[in-house]
Amino acid sequence: MANVLAIDLGGTKVMAAVVTNEGAVVASARQQHGAYGNWPDAVGAVKKAADKAVAKANVPWEEIQSVGIGVPGPVDHLNGLAFQLPNLGLVDVQIASDVGEVLGATVIVENDVDAGLVGEVWRGAARGRRHAVGLFPGTGLGGAIYVNGELVRGKTGITGEIGHMVMNPKGPRCGCGRRGCLEAYASRTAMENWVRKRYLKGYGTSLEGIDDPDSRIRSRAFLRAAQEGDTLTLRAIDRVSRYLGYAAANLIHLLSPEIIIFGGGVIEAVGPLMMDRLREVTAERCLPGCFDGIELAEAQCGDQATVLGVAAVTFRAMGYDIS
Ligand SMILES: [Zn+2]
Structure with a gap:
């Protein structure tokens, strides 16, 4: 040993x-x-x-x-x-x-x-797989790509920046300063910005921290509000699920991985509420046959x-x- x-x-x-x-x-x-x-x-x-x-x-x-x-x-x-x-x-x-x-x-x-x-390939949800992609939405959105049993390094070593894949060039501002990156739609920060904007327009919500613009709305708060059936929170979760589904379809078209792993703070909190919708959107957006046998799974190693x-x-x- x-x-x-x-x-x-x-x-x-x-x-x-x-x-x-x-x-x-x-x-x-x-x-x-x-x-x-x-x-x-x-x-x-x-x-x-x-x-x-x-x-x-x-x-x-x-x-x-x-x-x-x-x-x-x-x-x-x-x-x-x-x-x-x-x-x-x-x-x-x-x-x-x-x-x-x-x-x-x-x-x-x-x-x-x-x-x-x-770690997920070695001891977690992607155990033993040779082709895997990771998407980890938290404060931002981290990504990683593993092909033929190796991390993809590319020319510069800076790869897997899936959070900055452009979903909409005129979309919301991302943490990187650019517009419409995946991270600006699918991260805790993106969820917070989206609900705060609607709250200021008069939408009701039971989300903890929404009345204090200086506090962070934590992923766990989204879970609690969702469990109470809070409509705005459920819409925010649906939106993240859809965008992760669009991204998953893009990645499947590009790489045909055996598995896409979803982890990070957002998934740890509300992942179980997201996965069905995420799979549905991915399936809708994939070309015929592309999605067959490909697994979308929650991370296991925490x-x-x-x-x-x-x-x-x-x-x-x-x-x-x-x-
Ligand atoms: Zn960005």
């Missing part, structure tokens, strides 16, 4: 886990941080989470054979750096060398969403998807057959 340390660096927290080559999470630990714009603080939080996870796993550091880290932004895999980490307010970060220095190990760097899809995927990528880099 071999162990690696897998790290998921987020905008406000770090998760570290000791993972075996069979995909078992031996132990994991979390560390909050307020390291926005401060890379040394982020590295310090990574070190703390790593030490906690290794201590909890009761494995000596010498038996940790390698380290991998997933980060929220586009990465240069060969050189172990991130071009930008918007959630951390950082650009051109030397991740592999800086994290490697404090942990005394070589470090593999991966994009967190790409890793999340690999917040462990990224550490599992990082571990899988790290084991592969060490020569293990992780399929």
